[in-house]
Amino acid sequence: MQRLQAFQYELMPNGEQQRDMRRFAGACRWVYNEALKRQQEIYAAGGKYVGHFDMCKWLPAWKQTNPWLKESPAHTLQKALKNLDNAYRNFFAGRAKFPRKKRKGMGDSFQEFDAKCFKIDLSNSRLKLPKMDWMRYRNSRDILGTAKNVTVSQKNGKWFASIQTERDIEKLIPTATTAIGIDVGIARFATMSDGSFIEPLSSFKKHEKCLAKYQRRMSRKVKFSKNWHKTKRKVQQIHSVIGNSRKDFLHKRTAEISKNHAMVAVENLQVSNMSKSATGKGSSAKSGLNKAILDQGWFEFRRQLDYKLAWNGGMLVAVPQQYTSQTCPCCGHIAKENRQTQARFECVDCGYENNADVVGAINILARGHRVAACGEEGSGSVRKNRTKPASVKQEPTEATSVSSNVGSSAVGIPVL
Ligand SMILES: [Zn+2]
Known part of the structure; x- marks a missing residue:
């Protein structure tokens, strides 16, 4: 290899x-x-x-x-x-x-x-x-x-x-045998299907005030003057600190996860869509959320998980994201009402209760198992997905029938 x-x-x-x-x-x-x-x-x-x-x-x-x-x-x-x-x-x-x-x-x-x-x-x-x-x-x-x-x-x-x-290098066999689902979010950077979670880093937020201060100072200086250059260096320094602490954070977390699990399932999240929606008109309310999304580095998180799992002999599975937050992991009932608040999940059908993010992660893991078990083309690795054209056909596949057993039949699994 x-x-x-x-x-x-x-x-x-x-x-x-x-x-x-x-x-x-x-x-x-x-x-x-x-x-x-x-x-x-x-x-x-x-x-x-x-x-x-x-x-x-x-x-x-x-x-x-x-x-x-x-x-x-x-x-x-x-x-x-x-x-x-x-x-x-x-x-x-x-x-x-x-x-x-x-x-x-x-x-x-x-x-x-x-x-x-x-x-x-x-x-x-x-x-x-x-x-x-x-x-x-x-x-x-x-x-x-x-x-x-x-x-x-x-x-x-x-x-x-x-x-x-x-x-x-020799082809590796993963030493870990467990599988885990991960749901990413704003309040918690990532929630695992086993109930554990990672706090957000929000390195940008921490340095936002300091950065704004120096950017303001820079705008008051005569462009290209000595003092302007001095302030500019300071601004660049803060950007470096933000970038480095985020990099460090992501590398530590992804190393840990990829070492401890043979399979990791994540949502096929379109972060670019999420941030795009906030750039349209009337988006000022959303721009705070937008900044938070861009600050987290989820794409980088997923990219690192992908290659680190491959290095350890494990694999990353990206699953479609529809209804992962609304499906009951206990009885399979899908309803918007299952999620009364952002944080709480309560099934209107069977009464199952849990943290909403954990429920999301459990559903992602279940879906990941189905994708991996059916061995659908292109679903094994995020990297593969990315090289495929964006216009994907939704074909009925084996996985659709399998998934119907588990109750999320409304979703099916599109060929990625
Ligand atoms: Zn239920």
């Missing part, structure tokens, strides 16, 4: 190296935007989409008219076009919106995808990228496996190198 793993390090560039990296990222952004513009012109003229291979043929001419492009490593520019190609393909498949123009300071990055073109000096914690001098990095942990590519990016004023590696 092959394991792909990325190792991220903070870079310690000198002034010249910082300028180099900014230039490379800028060239990638220019190429991306220029290709996007040309694609739109071709489309407007009735032409067809130009694939990655043919887009790369535009590069030599661009380098002629913009000699500064030659100062960037060739592969990084090709990769920028590959990114645009991916963005287009996601759009065509209905997975993403139409690709947008990249702006400076938003996800500045570049990638060297040829392992022959970069070197890592482990003993001295140095990295050599094409067209750059050796650059030091903070060696926070050892790299395992063979380095395949390296992506350099800037975030909150710091530079990072993410080194993707590959190595062979």
Whole structure:
């Protein structure tokens, strides 16, 4: 079994190296935007989409008219076009919106995808990228496996190198044998079907006031002045703290869960829909909720569970979310009235009572067992679901008939 793993390090560039990296990222952004513009012109003229291979043929001419492009490593520019190609393909498949123009300071990055073109000096914690001098990095942990590519990016004023590696590992058999369902929410970050739960972190909320204070200060300063830069650094620092504490929180929780369970069932939650609904008109009341949703990092939670379970030999099952909060786990009765308040579940039919989130988690687990047992295509892993087009057909399957035994027949299980 092959394991792909990325190792991220903070870079310690000198002034010249910082300028180099900014230039490379800028060239990638220019190429991306220029290709996007040309694609739109071709489309407007009735032409067809130009694939990655043919887009790369535009590069030599661009380098002629913009000699500064030659100062960037060739592969990084090709990769920028590959990114645009991916963005287009996601759009065509209905997975993403139409690709947008990249702006400076938003996800500045570049990638060297040829392992022959970069070197890592482990003993001295140095990295050599094409067209750059050796650059030091903070060696926070050892790299395992063979380095395949390296992506350099800037975030909150710091530079990072993410080194993707590959190595062979033995196929693991999970040491844990239990299965658990997880319901995510606002009041509780996650509730397990066994009744335990994780408190929300809300790292943003904790730092919100402090952040707002410095953002206000920044807006009062003369743009690009010395004091403006100083305040900006402070704002970036707070963003870093927020991001890091969230990362730490999620990694700890997901490591624990994936170690202790062989199967984890989660709802196939569309967080993007939830936050989108709050951006429409009359949404001011919702925007508090919206902020809370985005603050929790549920997508990241699920992503980490997915790969960590796979590493431990377990699996993540994503189940459809309809009625998980309204179905009685005891008798299968589905009714809105089952849930009188946000926190309490009380079945109007059989009188079963429990915490509403725990009920949700129990239903998710039951549904997860059915999905896993029927072995439906694509339902085994979240990652697989994501690569499928969004327009899913709802076909009657074996699982539908199985699920009817348990009472949630109204739901069925769509082929994901
Ligand atoms: Zn009941």
